[in-house]
Amino acid sequence: MTTIAIVGSGIAGLHLGLHLRKQDLDVTIYTNRTGEEVANGPVMNSVAHMHVTRAIEEELGINHWVGEDYEYIRHYHYNGWGEDREYFGDFTKPSAVVDYRIMLPKLMQDFEERGGRFVYGTLFREDVDALTDEYDLVVVSAGKGDISAIFPKRPELSPFSAPARKLAVGFWHGVERLEPNGVGVNVVPGVGELLAIPMWSFSGKVMALLFESVPGGPQEVLTDQKYADDPAAYREKTLEILREYYPPMYARINEDEFRLQGEKDILQGAFPPAMRQDFVELPNGKFLLALGDIHMTVDPVQAQGANSAAYSAKVIADAIAEDKVFDRRFMEKVARRRAERLEAATNWINTIIGPPAEQIPELFSAMVHNRELADRFTENFNNPIGQMDLLGSTERVRAAIEATKSTVNA
Amino acid sequence: MTTIAIVGSGIAGLHLGLHLRKQDLDVTIYTNRTGEEVANGPVMNSVAHMHVTRAIEEELGINHWVGEDYEYIRHYHYNGWGEDREYFGDFTKPSAVVDYRIMLPKLMQDFEERGGRFVYGTLFREDVDALTDEYDLVVVSAGKGDISAIFPKRPELSPFSAPARKLAVGFWHGVERLEPNGVGVNVVPGVGELLAIPMWSFSGKVMALLFESVPGGPQEVLTDQKYADDPAAYREKTLEILREYYPPMYARINEDEFRLQGEKDILQGAFPPAMRQDFVELPNGKFLLALGDIHMTVDPVQAQGANSAAYSAKVIADAIAEDKVFDRRFMEKVARRRAERLEAATNWINTIIGPPAEQIPELFSAMVHNRELADRFTENFNNPIGQMDLLGSTERVRAAIEATKSTVNA
Ligand SMILES: Cc1cc2nc3c(=O)[nH]c(=O)nc-3n(C[C@H](O)[C@H](O)[C@H](O)COP(=O)(O)OP(=O)(O)OC[C@H]3O[C@@H](n4cnc5c(N)ncnc54)[C@H](O)[C@@H]3O)c2cc1C
Ligand SMILES: Cc1cc2nc3c(=O)[nH]c(=O)nc-3n(C[C@H](O)[C@H](O)[C@H](O)COP(=O)(O)OP(=O)(O)OC[C@H]3O[C@@H](n4cnc5c(N)ncnc54)[C@H](O)[C@@H]3O)c2cc1C
Numbered sequence: 001m002t003t004i005a006i007v008g009s010g011i012a013g014l015h016l017g018l019h020l021r022k023q024d025l026d027v028t029i030y031t032n033r034t035g036e037e038v039a040n041g042p043v044m045n046s047v048a049h050m051h052v053t054r055a056i057e058e059e060l061g062i063n064h065w066v067g068e069d070y071e072y073i074r075h076y077h078y079n080g081w082g083e084d085r086e087y088f089g090d091f092t093k094p095s096a097v098v099d100y101r102i103m104l105p106k107l108m109q110d111f112e113e114r115g116g117r118f119v120y121g122t123l124f125r126e127d128v129d130a131l132t133d134e135y136d137l138v139v140v141s142a143g144k145g146d147i148s149a150i151f152p153k154r155p156e157l158s159p160f161s162a163p164a165r166k167l168a169v170g171f172w173h174g175v176e177r178l179e180p181n182g183v184g185v186n187v188v189p190g191v192g193e194l195l196a197i198p199m200w201s202f203s204g205k206v207m208a209l210l211f212e213s214v215p216g217g218p219q220e221v222l223t224d225q226k227y228a229d230d231p232a233a234y235r236e237k238t239l240e241i242l243r244e245y246y247p248p249m250y251a252r253i254n255e256d257e258f259r260l261q262g263e264k265d266i267l268q269g270a271f272p273p274a275m276r277q278d279f280v281e282l283p284n285g286k287f288l289l290a291l292g293d294i295h296m297t298v299d300p301v302q303a304q305g306a307n308s309a310a311y312s313a314k315v316i317a318d319a320i321a322e323d324k325v326f327d328r329r330f331m332e333k334v335a336r337r338r339a340e341r342l343e344a345a346t347n348w349i350n351t352i353i354g355p356p357a358e359q360i361p362e363l364f365s366a367m368v369h370n371r372e373l374a375d376r377f378t379e380n381f382n383n384p385i386g387q388m389d390l391l392g393s394t395e396r397v398r399a400a401i402e403a404t405k406s407t408v409n410a
Numbered sequence: 411m412t413t414i415a416i417v418g419s420g421i422a423g424l425h426l427g428l429h430l431r432k433q434d435l436d437v438t439i440y441t442n443r444t445g446e447e448v449a450n451g452p453v454m455n456s457v458a459h460m461h462v463t464r465a466i467e468e469e470l471g472i473n474h475w476v477g478e479d480y481e482y483i484r485h486y487h488y489n490g491w492g493e494d495r496e497y498f499g500d501f502t503k504p505s506a507v508v509d510y511r512i513m514l515p516k517l518m519q520d521f522e523e524r525g526g527r528f529v530y531g532t533l534f535r536e537d538v539d540a541l542t543d544e545y546d547l548v549v550v551s552a553g554k555g556d557i558s559a560i561f562p563k564r565p566e567l568s569p570f571s572a573p574a575r576k577l578a579v580g581f582w583h584g585v586e587r588l589e590p591n592g593v594g595v596n597v598v599p600g601v602g603e604l605l606a607i608p609m610w611s612f613s614g615k616v617m618a619l620l621f622e623s624v625p626g627g628p629q630e631v632l633t634d635q636k637y638a639d640d641p642a643a644y645r646e647k648t649l650e651i652l653r654e655y656y657p658p659m660y661a662r663i664n665e666d667e668f669r670l671q672g673e674k675d676i677l678q679g680a681f682p683p684a685m686r687q688d689f690v691e692l693p694n695g696k697f698l699l700a701l702g703d704i705h706m707t708v709d710p711v712q713a714q715g716a717n718s719a720a721y722s723a724k725v726i727a728d729a730i731a732e733d734k735v736f737d738r739r740f741m742e743k744v745a746r747r748r749a750e751r752l753e754a755a756t757n758w759i760n761t762i763i764g765p766p767a768e769q770i771p772e773l774f775s776a777m778v779h780n781r782e783l784a785d786r787f788t789e790n791f792n793n794p795i796g797q798m799d800l801l802g803s804t805e806r807v808r809a810a811i812e813a814t815k816s817t818v819n820a
Contacts, residue, residue: 322796322799323799324809325799325805325809327805329798329799329802337750339746340746385743388739389739393739395735395737396739399735
C-alpha cells in the first residue's frame with residue numbers, strides 16, 4: 001500500500017490530500033495549526049479562486065461556496081493615467097472569494113471525514129527528511145516561511161532579492177459592492193495597485209482592500225504604519241490614500257460604516273517572490289517534492305498563488321494516479337508537467353510588478369476602449385499561459401490589439 | 411490572414427496540414443513527390459498506427475481504413491531464450507497497418523480537396539529559409555535525409571553515432587495471419603528482432619517481415635545482400651534465418667506461396683537514431699520548426715516514428731489554434747509540450763536497441779507468465795510515457811512485476 005505524507009495544511013496540501021483520498025491512498029498531513037486555530041487566527045490573505053480552480057473543487061466535491069454571496073464575474077479597472085480611465089472585463093464563469101479562515105477548516109474536516117489523518121506539530125528540516133524513511137512519498141507544502149529554504153531558489157525565475165510590493169490587506173465594512181459583483185483592479189504608476197475584493201467572511205459580505213505599494217512610494221505607509229498602534233489613524237490614512245489616488249474606489253465608500261470587520265482582519269507585510277526547485281534528493285536516495293507557496297511564491301497582485309497551487313496539486317495527483325515509483329523520473333515528470341503554467345504565472349506577475357515593461361501600460365491603455373481585449377485579459381486569470389501569449393512582449397500586445405481592432409468602440 | 415508553409419508531405423506534414431485546414435488557415439505544402447510518384451514508388455516503411463493515432467485521424471476525418479483487413483489487436487511475442495518462449499499481449503483497441511503508398515496519396519488528395527495547396531519541387535536549405543520571408547510560419551517535416559542537418563542534433567538524446575540495427579523489410583505473400591490478427595514481436599539477443607506485421611497493400615493482405623539486425627550479427631546479411639542482385643538467393647537466405655532463429659515464425663510460412671508482393675516491395679538500409687533541436691532561429695529573426703523524422707528519428711523496432719509525428723503535429727496545431735504569434739515563446743511552447751512524450755519514445759527505444767539494459771530481458775522474461783504485464787507493455791505502444799514508467803529502470807520493472815504478481819499463472 002502506497003503511503004504519502006504531506007507537510008502543511010494550506011490550500012495546497014489540502015487539495016493534494018483530498019485528491020489522494022479520492023484515489024484511496026494512505027495520506028497523512030503534518031501541520032502546526034488545527035482547524036480551530038486557523039478559524040480563530042488572523043487574516044492570512046484574500047484569495048480568489050478562479051473558475052478553473054473551482055472546477056477542480058467540484059471534481060473533489062468540496063465546492064461548498066456556490067452562489068452570489070461568494071461569487072463575482074467582473075474586473076472593474078481603473079488606470080491612474082490617460083483621459084478615459086475606467087473600463088471593465090468579464091470572466092466567462094464566476095470566481096469565488098471565501099475567507100480562508102472559513103474555507104480551510106472546512107476542507108480539513110472534509111479530509112478527515114474521508115479517511116485522511118492529521119498529525120499536529122511544528123516540523124523542522126530534520127523531521128521532514130525523516131518522514132522519507134517512513135513514507136513512500138513526501139510532499140512539502142509548508143508555505144513561504146523559513147522552511148522554504150529546503151528548496152533552493154531558481155535564480156533565473158527569481159529576479160527579486162527584495163519585495164517588489166509592500167502589502168496591506170484589511171477586510172472592511174462600508175465599501176459598496178457593484179452590480180454585477182466584481183473586483184476593483186486599480187493601477188497607479190509609482191504608487192502601486194489597489195485590489196478591492198468582495199469577500200465572504202465571518203460577518204458575511206466584506207470588502208478586502210489589498211494595497212500593493214511600490215516601496216518608497218506614497219502608499220507604503222499602509223504597510224509600515226502598524227494598524228494596532230492607532231486604528232483610527234490607520235483608518236484615516238486609508239481614506240486619505242483612497243481619496244488621493246483611487247477616486248472611483250473612494251466614491252464607493254460610506255464613511256459612516258467604513259471600519260474593519262475586526263481586529264484580526266488586517267495583514268501587513270512583504271515578501272520577495274521566488275521560484276524554487278521542484279524537488280531535492282536526500283542522502284537516503286529519496287526525494288522531497290515541493291507544492292504551493294514553498295515552490296512558487298508570487299506577489300498576490302494577479303491572484304495566482306492559490307490557483308497555481310491547486311493546479312500543481314492536481315498535476316501531482318494525476319502523476320501519482322498513473323505511476324507509483326517515486327524516483328527521479330517521477331519528480332522530473334511533475335516538474336515538467338507543471339512548468340509551463342507555473343512559469344507563465346510567475347513571468348506574468350513579474351512583468352506587472354517588475355521594472356516597467358513597456359508593453360504593460362500599452363495594453364492597459366488599449367483595454368480602455370477595447371472590450372474584447374479587456375475580457376481576454378480578465379478571463380486569462382484562469383490561464384496564465386494565455387496571459388503570457390497576450391502580454392509577453394510588445395510584439396504580442398500589438399498583435400492582440402491589431403487582431404481586435406475591429407471591435408474597438410463598438 | 412495567417413499563412414503557413416509546410417515542407418514535406420509525409421505523414422507528419424499531411425497531419426499538420428489537415429489540422430490547419432480544419433482551422434481554416436492558409437496552408438501550403440512544399441514537397442518533391444506527387445501522390446502518383448509515391449503510389450508507384452518503392453516501399454518506404456511498414457507503419458502501424460496505434461489507436462491513439464487513429465483517434466486523431468478520426469478527429470481529422472481521415473480514418474479511411476477501418477475494419478479487420480487493416481487492423482490487429484495483439485502482439486505475439488517470442489523470446490529467443492529461456493524455457494517458455496511464447497506469449498502474447500493485447501491492445502485495448504486495434505491498431506491499423508496500411509501501406510503508405512496507399513495512405514499518403516489518399517491524404518494528399520484529402521488535403522487538396524479541403525483547400526490545401528501543394529507546390530512541387532526539391533527545396534534546398536536556402537529555399538526553406540526563404541519561405542520565412544513569405545509565410546508567417548514555416549514548419550519543416552522533410553524526413554530524415556540530408557536536409558535534417560538544418561536542425562542540430564541534441565547529443566544527450568542522440569547516443570548513437572552509427573545505426574544500432576540494420577533494417578530489411580519486405581512485403582511477403584505466404585505468411586499465415588493468426589487469429590486474432592497480430593504483430594509478431596520476436597527478440598533474439600545478439601541477432602536482433604523480427605517484426606511480422608500484417609499489412610494492407612496493393613494486393614490486399616501481405617505480411618511485412620521487418621528484420622532488425624544487430625550489426626556484425628548473423629542476420630545482417632538480409633540488409634547487406636541486395637535483393638535485386640539475386641532474388642531467389644535472398645528468399646532462400648530469409649527462409650534460412652527464419653528456420654534458424656524464429657521457429658514460431660517459420661512455422662507460419664507456406665514455402666510454396668512465400669514470395670515478395672513485387673519487386674518494389676523491399677527496403678534495405680540503416681540509419682542512426684537522432685533527436686534534433688525543435689527549432690532554429692534565422693538571421694531575419696524568424697524560425698524554422700521541426701516536425702516528424704527530421705526532429706526525431708527513431709529505430710522502427712517499437713513503431714513510434716509516425717505515431718510520434720502525428721502526436722507532434724497535433725501539439726503544433728493546438729498551439730497554433732491558441733496563439734498566432736510565431737516568436738521564440740511559441741517555439742519553446744511547442745518544444746516543451748511535446749518533449750515528455752517524444753523523449754519517452756526515444757529513450758524507450760534506445761533502452762531496447764542500445765547496449766544491454768539489464769531490466770529489459772528481466773521484463774521480457776517476466777511477461778512470459780504475466781499476462782497483465784504483457785498487456786500493459788503492448789498497450790503502452792500508445793503511450794511512451796507509460797512505457798518508460800514501466801521499463802525505465804530495474805527498480806521500475808521490479809515494482810511492476812511485484813504489483814502484478816497475484817495475476818501470474820492465473
Ligand atoms: C494578501 C494576499 C492575497 C492573495 N490573493 C490571492 C488570490 O486572489 N488568488 C490566489 O490564487 N492566491 C492569492 N494569494 C496567495 C495564496 O494565499 C497562497 O498562494 C496560498 O494560500 C498558499 O497556500 P499553501 O498551502 O502553499 O501555503 P500556506 O497557506 O502558507 O500553508 C502552509 C501550511 O503549512 C503549515 N506549516 C508551515 N510551516 C510548518 C512547519 N514547520 N511544520 C508544520 N506545518 C507547517 C501551516 O500551518 C499551513 O498549514 C494571496 C496571498 C496574499 C498574502
Ligand atoms: C521499416 C520501417 C518501419 C516503420 N514502422 C513504423 C511503425 O510501425 N510505426 C511508426 O509510428 N513508425 C514507423 N516507422 C517510422 C515512420 O515511417 C516515420 O517516422 C514516418 O513515416 C516519418 O514521416 P515524416 O513525414 O516525418 O517523414 P517522411 O515520410 O520521410 O516525409 C518527408 C517528406 O518530405 C519530402 N521531402 C524530403 N526532402 C525534401 C526536399 N528537400 N524538398 C522537398 N520535399 C522534400 C518527401 O518527399 C516527403 O514527402 C517505420 C519506419 C521504417 C523505415
